[in-house]
Amino acid sequence: AQSVTQLDSHVSVSEGTPVLLRCNYSSSYSPSLFWYVQHPNKGLQLLLKYTSAATLVKGINGFEAEFKKSETSFHLTKPSAHMSDAAEYFCVVRLYNFNKFYFGSGTKLNVKP
């Protein structure tokens, strides 16, 4: 069985403070992992992906994620939040030799001035 759990449905931070969006997955196979962002009334944009190379992955707009196999986690971080980061973020798993993308339920990030 495979699933993706985003531990927080809403996260609120102040501008300039760090961001942490948590994601855990369960999979019997080696996964590829992705984070997507969706701004209001916009499409889904890829932030970053992990595909069994370096465990620390750097993405666009200063976001990073670290793959921790022992914890089955792929948390998304950013050192300093910007107002433009306010959006919904989705953690996504794609399994080796399978073609379906499994989406987490999403985390809405609010950034306060």
Place this chain on the structure above:
Amino acid sequence: GAGVSQSPSNKVTEKGKDVELRCDPISGHTALYWYRQSLGQGLEFLIYFQGNSAPDKSGLPSDRFSAERTGGSVSTLTIQRTQQEDSAVYLCASSLAPSDTEAFFGQGTRLTVV
């Protein structure tokens, strides 16, 4: 085109009517996906195409929903006898076949059934 293109971007239809949603994937992408995003809900998988065949249509919610893909390119999602609960944003995505590649999403079609 450079990205995944979906049409129409918005569709308002009367309950009971049929609708067709179109997706034009990125050229060369063999895999194509349809997802549905309802208000307050996450992304719900509907169907996956590899080439023209659909090895996984497990997410289609009822037999009113069908999809086809022709020429390994354009896909059409058809909803017959629309119901109000069909109101949602329908997203199409395409990707290359290898499992370490990401999906590229279109802007979606917002369907409103009145």
